[in-house]
Amino acid sequence: MTKTKKSEFRPNDFVVYPAHGVGKIVMIEEQEIAGFPLELFVISFEKDKMTLRVPTHKATEVGMRGLSSQDVVDDAMRTLKGKAKVKRAMWSRRAQEYEQKINSGDLIAIAEVVRDLHRTDDQREQSYSERQLYEAALDRLTREVAAVSGSEESVAQKQVGDVLVSRAAA
Known part of the structure; x- marks a missing residue:
C-alpha cells in the first residue's frame, strides 16, 4: 500500500461525513479505478447499514472531519437551550436551509x-416534512454527542432530550 501525505484519519477513528453523519473508518484500502491506483477510506455507518468509500486525497475536500471537541458539543448544547429562531420565509425555503445545515x-x-x-x-x-428534518437533525446530533462522550446513543438522546425539556420549562 502506498503512503499518502500523512492522513489525519486512521482505521478505527470516528469521523463525520457531512451528508451521512458519524461513521467509523474500518480500513484504508487500495483499488484500481480506470487503471489508476486509488487509496480509499472505507467508512462504516453501522446504524444505516451502509459503507462508504472516500478517496483519501479527497477526504477533507468533501468536508470529512474528525469528531467535534467537547467544547463544540457544549456549545451545541447551549445552542439547544436558546430560543427558537423561525424565519417568516415560506416553508419550502426554510426546509431547504434546514437541509443545508443538517448536511x-x-x-x-x-x-x-x-x-x-x-x-x-x-x-x-409538526408537518411530515418538519418531523423528517427534525428527526434527521436530532439523529445526527445525538450520534455525534454519543461518539464524542464515548457513551451509548440512548444516553446522548436522554442528554439532548433533557436540555430541550429544560428549555421548554424555562
Whole structure:
C-alpha cells in the first residue's frame, strides 16, 4: 500500500461525513479505478447499514472531519437551550436551509435545526416534512454527542432530550 501525505484519519477513528453523519473508518484500502491506483477510506455507518468509500486525497475536500471537541458539543448544547429562531420565509425555503445545515456536518448548525424545529406537547403538530428534518437533525446530533462522550446513543438522546425539556420549562 502506498503512503499518502500523512492522513489525519486512521482505521478505527470516528469521523463525520457531512451528508451521512458519524461513521467509523474500518480500513484504508487500495483499488484500481480506470487503471489508476486509488487509496480509499472505507467508512462504516453501522446504524444505516451502509459503507462508504472516500478517496483519501479527497477526504477533507468533501468536508470529512474528525469528531467535534467537547467544547463544540457544549456549545451545541447551549445552542439547544436558546430560543427558537423561525424565519417568516415560506416553508419550502426554510426546509431547504434546514437541509443545508443538517448536511453541512457542522454540529452547531445541526443543533440550531433541532432547536428551531423542536415542539413541546402543547405546541401545534409538526408537518411530515418538519418531523423528517427534525428527526434527521436530532439523529445526527445525538450520534455525534454519543461518539464524542464515548457513551451509548440512548444516553446522548436522554442528554439532548433533557436540555430541550429544560428549555421548554424555562
